[in-house]
Every structure is written in structure tokens, then in C-alpha cells.
Amino acid sequence: MVRSYKWLGGIGYILSFIPYASFISSILVAVAWILMGKDTRERIFTILGVLMLITYVLAITLIIWLILSFLPVAFAGTMAIAPGAMTTPWKMGEVFGRFFAQIIGMIIIGLVLVGLAITVFILDIVAHFRAGRIFDNRWFKIAGWMRIILAIAIIIAIPLTVFMIISSGPSMLPSTPFGPSYGAILSLLFTILWPMLIALLVGLLATIFSIIAFFTISEEATTTQSSSQLQQQ
Incomplete structure (x- = not known):
């Protein structure tokens, strides 16, 4: 079983770098943690994997619900402004009333x-440290520490970015006869968003260390750990 979640987890985290394959990545990583929990009999791994799947399904459901909710409103709005439209006010009110109820x-x-x-983020940190201890794998521990640093970076980056946006303005862009240059715009964006870029870099490093951690899982360590836990039971 070690080979299954070893490769599932590593490949899953690799696919997270590919935008159109991120949905597959979420499933593979969740299944990898569930299988790891089944193999090592650690509930934290199983709970993390299950919650990952629930979060993924709930996010997809919310997106589909959002799309389906906007379609009737868009259709009603089109009918209302169309020439010769016979849409009555009470029908429009009913449509928008349902829409706002769905929004809530x-x-x-x-x-x-x-x-x-x-x-999931908190359990992910705990699970990485637990996996590092069980498999005696330093890469899991490093990935866990990188996630802690990521949390701190996000907490600092969000208010700092908001402050940078508020304090900056069009006056910071050097003007030309044809308006601000693209270089000036990119420079301004970098000046404003550099805290978020640092957080993004930390997140990328955390994912890379998770990839290394899964691929370097020792089969002997897993077998020994599972056997010792079975003997204790």
C-alpha cells in the first residue's frame, strides 16, 4: 500500500502546479492521505483526506449553484429589456426574490x-509533522514548517497589501502623452502586491517539499510503524 499513496501524493502535489489539472490534484492528494491513514492507523491522516474531499465537493457544488442561480436572473433581465417584452412585474419580482434567497x-x-x-489547512500542518515523525522523514517536517510560515505570511500580507493599495493611486504612475506605460503599471503592481508574491513563493516551496516528502517515504519505515502499532493493539 505504501507505493500507492506514495505516488498518489507526490503526483497529486505536482499536478497542483497545473491550472487545468488542479481538480485532479485535490482528489489524488486527499486519497493519498486517506490511504496513509489506513496504512499507519493514524486518524489524523484519514480525517484530513476526508475533509479535503468534502471541501472539494462543496466548492464544486457552490460554483455550479452560482452559475445556475445567475441564469434565470440573466434571462429575466434580457426579457425585461427586450423590445415588446411582456414580462409582468410580479414575475420579475418572483425571479429576483428567488435569486436573493439563493444568494443567502x-x-x-x-x-x-x-x-x-x-x-483543512490546520490539519494539513499537523499531518505533515505527524508523518515526519512516523516515517522519520525530515521533508514532511520542513513542509509543515513552511505551511506555518505561509500562514504567518498571509496574515501579514493581506492587511499590508490593502494598505499599499489605499496609499497608492494614479499619481504614482508616471504619465506620458499616451498615458502610463506598461512598465510603470507593472512596477506599480509589483510595489503593491509584493507581500502576496512572497506568500505565493512560500506556498510554492511548501508544495515542493510535500512532493519530495511523499516521494521519499521509506517503505521499511511504514512497515515497521504499522507492525508496531498492530502489536500494541
């Missing part, structure tokens, strides 16, 4: 999704 539902699901994402 989506907000609730969104809040639940945020809570799940935070929980």
Missing part, C-alpha cells in the same frame, strides 16, 4: 467552506 444560501455555504478550508 450560497453565503452560508461559502462561510462553511471557509471554515472547512481553515480546518
Whole structure:
């Protein structure tokens, strides 16, 4: 079993760098943690994998719900402005009333999704440290520390970026007869978004260390750990 989650986890984290394959990445990583939990009998791994799957399914559901909710409103708006449209006000009110009710539902699901994402992030850190101890793998521990640094970087980057956006303005762009140059715009964006870029870099490093950690799992360490736990039971 070690080979299955070893490769599933490593490949899953690699696919997270590919935008159109990120949905496959989420599933592979979640399954890898679940299989690791089954093999090592560590509940934290299983819980993390299950919550990853739940978060992924809930996010997809929210996106589909959002798309389906906007379609009737867009259609009603088109009918209302179309020449000769016979849409009555009460029908329009009914459509928009349902839309706002769905918006409230989506907000609730969104809040639940945020809570799940935070929980998964915390469990992900704990699971990496636990895996590092079980497999005697320093890369899991490094990946765990990088996630802690990532959390700190995000906490610092968000208010700092907001402050940079508020304090900056069009006056910071050197003007030309044809308006600000692309170089000036890119320079301004880098000046504003550099805290988020640092957080992004830390996140990339954390993912890279997770890739290395999964690929360097020792089969002997897994077998020994599982056997010792079975003997204790």
C-alpha cells in the first residue's frame, strides 16, 4: 500500500502546479492521505483526506449553484429589456426574490467552506509533522514548517497589501502623452502586491517539499510503524 499513496501524493502535489489539472490534484492528494491513514492507523491522516474531499465537493457544488442561480436572473433581465417584452412585474419580482434567497444560501455555504478550508489547512500542518515523525522523514517536517510560515505570511500580507493599495493611486504612475506605460503599471503592481508574491513563493516551496516528502517515504519505515502499532493493539 505504501507505493500507492506514495505516488498518489507526490503526483497529486505536482499536478497542483497545473491550472487545468488542479481538480485532479485535490482528489489524488486527499486519497493519498486517506490511504496513509489506513496504512499507519493514524486518524489524523484519514480525517484530513476526508475533509479535503468534502471541501472539494462543496466548492464544486457552490460554483455550479452560482452559475445556475445567475441564469434565470440573466434571462429575466434580457426579457425585461427586450423590445415588446411582456414580462409582468410580479414575475420579475418572483425571479429576483428567488435569486436573493439563493444568494443567502450560497453565503452560508461559502462561510462553511471557509471554515472547512481553515480546518483543512490546520490539519494539513499537523499531518505533515505527524508523518515526519512516523516515517522519520525530515521533508514532511520542513513542509509543515513552511505551511506555518505561509500562514504567518498571509496574515501579514493581506492587511499590508490593502494598505499599499489605499496609499497608492494614479499619481504614482508616471504619465506620458499616451498615458502610463506598461512598465510603470507593472512596477506599480509589483510595489503593491509584493507581500502576496512572497506568500505565493512560500506556498510554492511548501508544495515542493510535500512532493519530495511523499516521494521519499521509506517503505521499511511504514512497515515497521504499522507492525508496531498492530502489536500494541
